[in-house]
Amino acid sequence: MTQFALKTRLPGYLRTEQERIEKAARDYGLDFFPTVFEMASYDQMNELASFSGFPTRYPHWRFGMEYERLSKSSEYGLSRIYEMVINNNPSYAYLLEGNSLTDQRLVMGHVLGHVDFFKNNFAFRATDEEKEGQVIDAAPKGAGYSPTRRWVDRFANHGSRVSRHIARFGMDKVEGFIDHCLSLENLIDPWGPFRGRMALDPNGGLGGKDKEQQPVEVPRLAAKDYMDKFINPESYLEAQKKKLDEERTKKKGFPAEAERDVMRFMLAHAPLETWERDVLSVIRTEAYYFVPQMQTKIMNEGWASYWHSRLMTEKILTAAEIVDYADRNAGVLATQPGQLNPYKLGVELYRHVEQRWNKGQFGREWESCERLDDQRNWDMQLGLGREKVFQVRALYNDVTFIDEFLTPDFVASQKLYTFGYSGKSGSFEIESRQFKAIKEKLLFQLTNFGNPIISVVDANFQNRGELLLKHEHHGVDLQKDYASAALEALVRCWKRPCAVATRADKKPVLLRYDGSEHSEQPYKI
Amino acid sequence: MALKIGQDHARFRHIVRGRIRQNLRKFISKGELIGRKGKDLVSIPVPQIDIPRFKFSDQQSGGVAQGDGDVGDPLGQGQEGPGKGKAGQGEGDHMLEVEVTIDELAEILGEELELPAIQPKGESHINQKAHKFTGIRRVGPESLRHFKRTYREALKRQIISGTFDAARPVIVPTPHDKRFRSWNVTSEPVANAVIIYMMDVSGSMGDEQKDLVRIESFWLDAWLTRQYKGLESRFIIHDSVAREVDRDTFFKTRESGGTMISSAYKLCKSIIEADYPPSEWNIYPFHFSDGDNWSMDDTLQCVELMKQFLIPWSNMFAYGQVESPYGSGQFIKDLGEHFKGHDKVVMSEIPNKDAIVQSIKDFLGKGR
Numbered sequence: 001m002t003q004f005a006l007k008t009r010l011p012g013y014l015r016t017e018q019e020r021i022e023k024a025a026r027d028y029g030l031d032f033f034p035t036v037f038e039m040a041s042y043d044q045m046n047e048l049a050s051f052s053g054f055p056t057r058y059p060h061w062r063f064g065m066e067y068e069r070l071s072k073s074s075e076y077g078l079s080r081i082y083e084m085v086i087n088n089n090p091s092y093a094y095l096l097e098g099n100s101l102t103d104q105r106l107v108m109g110h111v112l113g114h115v116d117f118f119k120n121n122f123a124f125r126a127t128d129e130e131k132e133g134q135v136i137d138a139a140p141k142g143a144g145y146s147p148t149r150r151w152v153d154r155f156a157n158h159g160s161r162v163s164r165h166i167a168r169f170g171m172d173k174v175e176g177f178i179d180h181c182l183s184l185e186n187l188i189d190p191w192g193p194f195r196g197r198m199a200l201d202p203n204g205g206l207g208g209k210d211k212e213q214q215p216v217e218v219p220r221l222a223a224k225d226y227m228d229k230f231i232n233p234e235s236y237l238e239a240q241k242k243k244l245d246e247e248r249t250k251k252k253g254f255p256a257e258a259e260r261d262v263m264r265f266m267l268a269h270a271p272l273e274t275w276e277r278d279v280l281s282v283i284r285t286e287a288y289y290f291v292p293q294m295q296t297k298i299m300n301e302g303w304a305s306y307w308h309s310r311l312m313t314e315k316i317l318t319a320a321e322i323v324d325y326a327d328r329n330a331g332v333l334a335t336q337p338g339q340l341n342p343y344k345l346g347v348e349l350y351r352h353v354e355q356r357w358n359k360g361q362f363g364r365e366w367e368s369c370e371r372l373d374d375q376r377n378w379d380m381q382l383g384l385g386r387e388k389v390f391q392v393r394a395l396y397n398d399v400t401f402i403d404e405f406l407t408p409d410f411v412a413s414q415k416l417y418t419f420g421y422s423g424k425s426g427s428f429e430i431e432s433r434q435f436k437a438i439k440e441k442l443l444f445q446l447t448n449f450g451n452p453i454i455s456v457v458d459a460n461f462q463n464r465g466e467l468l469l470k471h472e473h474h475g476v477d478l479q480k481d482y483a484s485a486a487l488e489a490l491v492r493c494w495k496r497p498c499a500v501a502t503r504a505d506k507k508p509v510l511l512r513y514d515g516s517e518h519s520e521q522p523y524k525i
Numbered sequence: 526m527a528l529k530i531g532q533d534h535a536r537f538r539h540i541v542r543g544r545i546r547q548n549l550r551k552f553i554s555k556g557e558l559i560g561r562k563g564k565d566l567v568s569i570p571v572p573q574i575d576i577p578r579f580k581f582s583d584q585q586s587g588g589v590a591q592g593d594g595d596v597g598d599p600l601g602q603g604q605e606g607p608g609k610g611k612a613g614q615g616e617g618d619h620m621l622e623v624e625v626t627i628d629e630l631a632e633i634l635g636e637e638l639e640l641p642a643i644q645p646k647g648e649s650h651i652n653q654k655a656h657k658f659t660g661i662r663r664v665g666p667e668s669l670r671h672f673k674r675t676y677r678e679a680l681k682r683q684i685i686s687g688t689f690d691a692a693r694p695v696i697v698p699t700p701h702d703k704r705f706r707s708w709n710v711t712s713e714p715v716a717n718a719v720i721i722y723m724m725d726v727s728g729s730m731g732d733e734q735k736d737l738v739r740i741e742s743f744w745l746d747a748w749l750t751r752q753y754k755g756l757e758s759r760f761i762i763h764d765s766v767a768r769e770v771d772r773d774t775f776f777k778t779r780e781s782g783g784t785m786i787s788s789a790y791k792l793c794k795s796i797i798e799a800d801y802p803p804s805e806w807n808i809y810p811f812h813f814s815d816g817d818n819w820s821m822d823d824t825l826q827c828v829e830l831m832k833q834f835l836i837p838w839s840n841m842f843a844y845g846q847v848e849s850p851y852g853s854g855q856f857i858k859d860l861g862e863h864f865k866g867h868d869k870v871v872m873s874e875i876p877n878k879d880a881i882v883q884s885i886k887d888f889l890g891k892g893r
Binding site for chain 1: 529530532533534535536537538539540574575576577578579580581582587588589590591592593594595596597598599600
């Protein structure tokens with residue numbers, strides 16, 4: 001068992017419940033890591049939630065801020081945290097002391113759904129520690145799959161590493177640097193792990209430089225030996241070689257290709273001190289740990305909700321508990337104007353998929369059916385639904401899940417809409433109920449977890465060792481004051497002026513910070 | 526289990542304190558705090574501290590949600606706004622209320638305005654008795670038995686009497702060995718202080734003027750309370766006659782009529798004579814007025830009173846003059862003539878709320 005876990009034992013009666021619920025879940029085909037439930041009082045729960053579930057993390061004020069917020073809102077009865085679960089092997093989950101038995105059962109069912117998802121969804125493969133730095137294989141694994149995921153220990157180690165730096169260099173200095181690192185936290189490449197681009201080159205480089213060392217080879221036109229001299233004359237080859245050489249020196253910018261993992265780039269190339277490098281790598285490792293959870297928020301919560309409701313209503317609860325359960329469940333799935341509830345959207349979409357595959361509402365024949373009535377009442381009694389949802393939970397993330405399974409029918413029945421700020425009325429209002437608009441907006445929000453896509457394109461910008469980043473503008477501008485502060489963080493690491501090329505008010509601009517002053521000028525890459 | 530969050534929480538509070546410090550001027554001139562004052566805590570809204578990252582700007586924001594409603598319908602208020610707080614504000618503007626004790630606030634005030642700590646008057650010390658649970662007695666209730674001391678006594682006795690067996694070190698305490706926790710009485714020197722607020726409530730003092738006085742005296746109170754434990758406050762209002770009132774009345778009354786400042790000074794004198802012997806008390810008279818006195822004669826009488834009694838008795842005599850559309854503002858000039866360079870008399874003009882900070886500095890900056 002993990003060294004840094006809380007080790008607060010579960011009371012006996014809940015242990016029996018756990019066994020019962022786990023058995024029922026296994027019978028349904030769920031396949032989860034061993035799960036350790038721990039009991040936490042409300043203030044422990046608030047503390048754990050402030051640390052995103054981990055018992056020990058590095059010291060930082062923002063956890064304190066989170067704690068202040070959580071403890072205030074729980075004191076005033078505004079919110080309560082029922083459940084928390086950590087993607088770890090074995091998984092750790094916390095139950096709130098003093099909850100009713102019905103609630104505890106519901107939470108256990110929900111947690112097992114999450115743990116099954118952690119184990120089986122491809123995105124979470126990126127958190128397998130033994131595969132770190134290698135190309136992650138996204139294919140589904142067999143039943144015996146038990147990767148090393150000792151993240152609770154790892155986060156605790158991060159804590160002691162950072163504490164050591166603090167002891168040596170002082171709280172203000174280290175914390176100030178952590179603040180800057182956190183400003184860069186969203187500048188990572190979510191697909192890096194699947195392309196084997198996680199490891200840092202031991203020489204401090206990014207690897208893949210070998211190509212440059214090789215001499216240029218001029219492609220020859222195919223010719224018979226005796227004709228070669230005429231078809232590929234020496235002078236022509238020389239000229240070609242010169243041309244290619246020139247081209248290469250011209251193109252040879254650094255980095256050779258745009259690097260989205262800005263933190264990795266900094267680790268490899270920025271003139272950081274040893275402790276700074278260590279702190280930055282801690283922040284980066286933790287940022288990557290949370291990526292799969294951000295990529296699968298809707299799917300993960302949906303899956304857990306789907307299973308807690310099936311387990312509870314079909315297997316676990318007695319008739320007397322159903323009303324309490326339904327009340328709680330309705331609270332979890334409640335929707336509010338202007339807020340998307342991932343639990344609700346997720347669970348409904350799984351059910352929609354299950355139903356479609358049960359009835360055979362898929363494939364070319366169904367899609368090309370022109371009579372709406374027929375299409376709606378299509379039922380081939382295939383019963384493939386269960387198999388399909390299990391497959392979906394393994395192979396999709398939020399973006400692909402929505403992209404593939406969101407249908408106009410679903411959008412209409414779930415009453416989805418897009419909303420935006422209206423300058424005229426001065427409030428947020430419903431903009432559209434059109435399928436296309438909704439899907440577009442939803443996918444836009446989910447892409448890169450709603451963060452702008454920014455990469456390093458030139459580390460020797462203007463031949464002065466400045467760093468140039470490029471924002472891929474897809475219609476929404478960057479917020480300038482935040483961008484300025486993020487540039488300051490970049491300069492703190494890079495120690496030279498940094499700039500980001502983006503668009504503002506439909507015009508290409510360059511936002512630059514030189515260490516003392518911010519500037520903005522028109523600029524085109 | 527002890528919470529590990531404590532350190533981070535303290536750290537956050539520290540940062541918030543810095544924020545309060547930066548915004549202190551704003552808080553002071555707003556005067557909101559006084560209305561929000563609880564028993565001895567005030568809630569101060571601080572913006573949630575955001576870690577700045579590259580992110581999309583707000584004006585093009587929006588999203589997807591589900592529920593009833595037609596296109597163009599506004600989204601209901603009352604629920605948590607669409608993740609943004611008030612429309613038109615930045616996303617980082619979730620307000621976070623942080624509770625700060627008034628004591629802490631005064632400390633921040635002191636640090637920010639660089640107010641010197643006040644040196645209490647020479648020998649005017651009163652001894653106050655305090656009980657501290659640091660003592661040990663031979664008698665007492667079992668619940669307060671000091672295990673370690675009892676054990677030590679028993680061990681001592683057994684070694685001396687030779688009944689201690691090192692091979693089988695069993696210690697059996699007798700009733701004589703027992704020691705109990707108890708209190709000690711310590712006397713602490715306490716410097717006593719009284720603030721005597723005087724305010725002109727003649728017809729020319731409007732609500733706006735009184736608000737200035739109210740805000741300023743709140744902060745003066747906060748600072749002096751921090752300096753002196755057990756600070757007393759007395760309130761005098763005057764037009765052509767003066768009378769003593771309680772705090773509430775002091776800030777609420779609106780009288781009319783002429784102004785005889787000397788009446789207030791006379792009353793102040795008699796209060797001091799009756800209750801606060803100047804040899805034992807640190808006395809702070811604060812007088813606020815719009816500077817419009819009835820006659821020059823009366824002004825001269827005031828000067829006389831101050832010279833003979835009030836100033837020698839007080840640590841500092843403070844006069845704050847608020848600006849009023851009716852007042853001539855002559856009084857401060859007259860005082861200036863008589864007391865120019867006098868180190869116990871502090872005068873300050875307070876034309877508007879923004880001037881409060883400077884005025885507090887004028888009054889308290891000398892550290893008397």
